[in-house]
Amino acid sequence: MKKIVASLVAVAGLVGIQQVAVAGGHCNLETLHGTYLWSGQDLTSGGEAGWEYYDGEGNVVGSSGGQAYAGTYTVKGCIATVTITSGASAGEVDVNYLSPSGENFVWSSTGQGGTEYRVARENLVSAK
Numbered sequence: 001m002k003k004i005v006a007s008l009v010a011v012a013g014l015v016g017i018q019q020v021a022v023a024g025g026h027c028n029l030e031t032l033h034g035t036y037l038w039s040g041q042d043l044t045s046g047g048e049a050g051w052e053y054y055d056g057e058g059n060v061v062g063s064s065g066g067q068a069y070a071g072t073y074t075v076k077g078c079i080a081t082v083t084i085t086s087g088a089s090a091g092e093v094d095v096n097y098l099s100p101s102g103e104n105f106v107w108s109s110t111g112q113g114g115t116e117y118r119v120a121r122e123n124l125v126s127a128k
Contacts, residue, residue: 048065
């Protein structure tokens with residue numbers, strides 16, 4: 001029950017940020033630039049945490065649970081699409097709803113089969 005309530009709260013927050021991201025629209029690849037720490041709720045197995053580094057040019061590297069991964073991202077209207085291309089998470093696609101400042105964002109993730117299974121919030125801890 002606690003897991004379901006936490007998931008619903010996270011999704012409600014995600015919907016609110018999504019509306020701001022769509023309305024704002026003043027973001028580009030450079031909006032995501034720096035190291036972000038995150039923690040999230042995996043809807044199938046519980047919580048998890050990690051870090052990601054976005055280079056401001058469309059590339060991302062990160063680690064979750066000691067597993068490294070890398071990928072690419074695009075940005076349109078303060079919504080970033082992140083595609084993980086290597087590592088244990090290869091094939092995963094994340095949708096990031098960005099704050100125009102790039103200081104934080106929330107995201108949802110779909111696994112290789114296309115099922116949404118995770119929501120999280122990331123915060124910038126160091127720029128460049």
